[in-house]
Amino acid sequence: MSIKRAIASLAVCGAGLAGALVIVPPATSASPDSGRAERSAPTVTNLGYKATVYGTKLLVDGVEVRNLKDAFAQQRCTRRVGLEEVANSVLSLPDNPLIQGGLTKSYTQTYRKGGVQGVRGISTIADLELGGEFQGVQTPTLKLEGLTSTADAFRRADGRFGHAEDFRFTGLSIGNLPEQIPAELQDLLDILGSATGDLVTQVLDLLTSITGSTIEIPGLGSIGLAGVKSGNATAHSATSQSYALRLRVTATGHPTEITLGRARTAVTSPVPAGVFQSRAMGLELFGNNGLIRLGGLQEQAIPCSGTKGVTRHHRIADVPVLGGLVRLTGIDYAVMGDQSRNGSARGLVSTDIGALEIPSLGLVIDGISSKVAMRKPADTTKVKRTISTSLAKIVLNGEELPLPKPGQSIDLGDGNVLQYRVVKQNWTGAEVKAIVLTLPGLIPGGSILELGWAGGHITPN
Numbered sequence: 001m002s003i004k005r006a007i008a009s010l011a012v013c014g015a016g017l018a019g020a021l022v023i024v025p026p027a028t029s030a031s032p033d034s035g036r037a038e039r040s041a042p043t044v045t046n047l048g049y050k051a052t053v054y055g056t057k058l059l060v061d062g063v064e065v066r067n068l069k070d071a072f073a074q075q076r077c078t079r080r081v082g083l084e085e086v087a088n089s090v091l092s093l094p095d096n097p098l099i100q101g102g103l104t105k106s107y108t109q110t111y112r113k114g115g116v117q118g119v120r121g122i123s124t125i126a127d128l129e130l131g132g133e134f135q136g137v138q139t140p141t142l143k144l145e146g147l148t149s150t151a152d153a154f155r156r157a158d159g160r161f162g163h164a165e166d167f168r169f170t171g172l173s174i175g176n177l178p179e180q181i182p183a184e185l186q187d188l189l190d191i192l193g194s195a196t197g198d199l200v201t202q203v204l205d206l207l208t209s210i211t212g213s214t215i216e217i218p219g220l221g222s223i224g225l226a227g228v229k230s231g232n233a234t235a236h237s238a239t240s241q242s243y244a245l246r247l248r249v250t251a252t253g254h255p256t257e258i259t260l261g262r263a264r265t266a267v268t269s270p271v272p273a274g275v276f277q278s279r280a281m282g283l284e285l286f287g288n289n290g291l292i293r294l295g296g297l298q299e300q301a302i303p304c305s306g307t308k309g310v311t312r313h314h315r316i317a318d319v320p321v322l323g324g325l326v327r328l329t330g331i332d333y334a335v336m337g338d339q340s341r342n343g344s345a346r347g348l349v350s351t352d353i354g355a356l357e358i359p360s361l362g363l364v365i366d367g368i369s370s371k372v373a374m375r376k377p378a379d380t381t382k383v384k385r386t387i388s389t390s391l392a393k394i395v396l397n398g399e400e401l402p403l404p405k406p407g408q409s410i411d412l413g414d415g416n417v418l419q420y421r422v423v424k425q426n427w428t429g430a431e432v433k434a435i436v437l438t439l440p441g442l443i444p445g446g447s448i449l450e451l452g453w454a455g456g457h458i459t460p461n
Contacts, residue, residue: 042082044461045112047155048268048275048304049119051075055089055104056125057259073106075119077275077304080461081112099249099256100129108265118154121263123147123242128260130249131176131220139251140177140220144260146170149242151263153231161238161267163231168200174217184215188223204229204243214246221248226259237268237305268305273345273376274460276302279431280314280333280351281453285321288445294321297331302347302456306337311348325442326449330354339458344378349456351434356451360442361416367392370434370454381460385430389421389452415440422450429457 054072073085088105103126110119124147131141150166172192177185184206191202207213207225214224226246232239244262284295300314316331332352339345350371357364373386394401396412404410406421419436434452 042080042110043112044079045081045117046079046269046271047117048077048079048271049075049081049110049153049266050077050304051085051108051110051119051121051151051263051265053106053108053121053123053149053151053263055106055123055261057262058256073108073121075108075110075121077277077459078110078461079271079275081110081117083110084108099258115157116154118152118238118267119265120152121150121265123149123261123263125261128247130247131251134251138176140217141173141175142217142220142223142247143171143173144169144245145172147245147261149244149261149263151231151240151242151265153238153240153265153267155238155267155269161233161236163233163238163240165229165231165240165242167204167229167243167261172199172203178218181218182216184210185217188215219251221250223247227262236270237266239266240264266304268303270341271305271339272341273339273343273378274381274458275304276306276337276345276347276456277429277459278302278335278337278347278349278456279453280335280349280455282316282319282328282331282333282351282353282451283321283326284450284453285326285447286450287443287447292443292447297328298333299453300333300335302335302337302349306339306345306347307335309336309338311336322443325358325360327357327359328353328355328451329357340378342378343376345374345376345458347374347456347458348372349454351452351454353434353452356435358439358442361412361439362397363412364395365391365393365435366395368434368452370432370452372430372432372454372456374429374456374458376458382427383429383458385425385456387423387425387430387432389432389434391420391434394418416442426457428459429455431455 052074073087075083075085085108088103105124107122108119128144129141131139147169152164155161174189187206188203191206207215212224214222216222224246226244227241229243230241241264245260246257247260248257278301279299281295281299282297286293297319298314298316312335314333317329319328319331330353334348334350336348353368355364355366356368367390369390371388374383376383389406391403394403401410404420408420410418412418417438422433422436424431432454433450437449439449440446
């Protein structure tokens with residue numbers, strides 16, 4: 001797909017999404033606390049809770065299309081129980097006639113009931129259909145019904161941590177296939193055609209046994225697993241996550257990858273100083289009058305209770321955005337958090353980008369770096385912070401430009417502007433963007449690129 005086509009597709013998709021708040025059903029029996037906890041005023045506990053749930057997520061060139069993260073319900077790190085996040089929408093990709101979705105719902109809850117404290121996440125998708133007629137050609141079809149992913153992380157009344165996960169769907173069918181199909185697909189069809197046994201377990205066992213956990217569907221795309229159903233419990237924490245399905249449609253000539261039904265939760269202790277809320281992220285792009293929003297780039301965060309003072313790195317070698325319209329190389333995220341029993345804490349979040357290149361503008365920026373260091377004394381909730389950013393070199397059409405000072409802007413010509421170091425801070429911490437590029441001519445409707453995010457907060461609740 002051409003860059004122009006990709007942009008047009010994303011813009012139409014973004015315009016087709018709608019979302020609203022709803023009330024969702026009670027939790028399933030996946031956890032020991034099978035009933036929904038009674039609603040009460042949120043109260044502070046001695047645990048940290050976090051949950052991320054979404055119905056669908058769409059990727060282009062490995063970069064998340066954020067305004068197509070459908071039915072997204074996130075509970076950021078908190079010490080409070082009694083919090084709920086609820087969202088739903090109907091998946092709509094009007095530029096891709098081979099993808100039609102039903103109602104998706106996402107729900108997170110931090111709870112305390114019968115001595116159990118925890119955080120639960122549930123994702124439900126009523127139905128999803130892939131395939132049909134495209135440009136006069138009938139493609140294979142895939143229909144998925146009643147997908148539910150549940151993740152629950154908790155601490156029991158006796159102090160032991162635990163987790164429970166559940167993944168299920170009520171129906172899966174694949175039809176209108178060509179005569180020649182891969183052996184793995186035939187194995188899947190045999191399972192779907194069987195009237196005995198646990199259908200979901202058999203399908204999952206087949207997918208996990210295949211290299212890459214993916215089965216190709218000729219003429220349509222593929223079906224596979226994104227992640228696994230798993231959990232872990234230690235003396236001080238528990239994590240839980242459920243499977244998500246990854247569907248890929250290639251029949252239209254521009255591959256679209258959709259991840260369905262992700263649910264992740266975590267509960268941790270001790271948190272005497274509060275919880276860390278943080279983000280290290282390479283790029284966020286807003287374009288076409290707000291219809292396009294790309295970002296993420298495998299963004300990283302400090303766990304709610306910290307890393308016990310150990311600095312964790314996450315590196316990405318090369319990231320092309322929108323088919324190479326923008327390219328980043330040498331990304332390195334670093335996060336660290338530590339807290340003491342006396343209520344003091346310290347943390348670090350940084351993002352380093354080896355180089356940014358925008359070929360159409362002749363713009364290359366080397367050595368983009370941002371960092372936020374945090375320190376909270378024991379006797380206060382006010383967080384002291386140190387913010388630092390740096391640039392190594394800016395080259396425009398082969399000419400090296402003078403480096404700006406913090407807060408300065410550079411006119412790049414044709415209405416393009418580079419602003420260096422944008423900071424937002426409050427009592428609990430700070431966020432910094434190393435560079436904000438306003439580029440009205442990059443894509444139709446203009447665009448804003450925010451590069452080198454680093455943000456960290458230590459919050460009491």
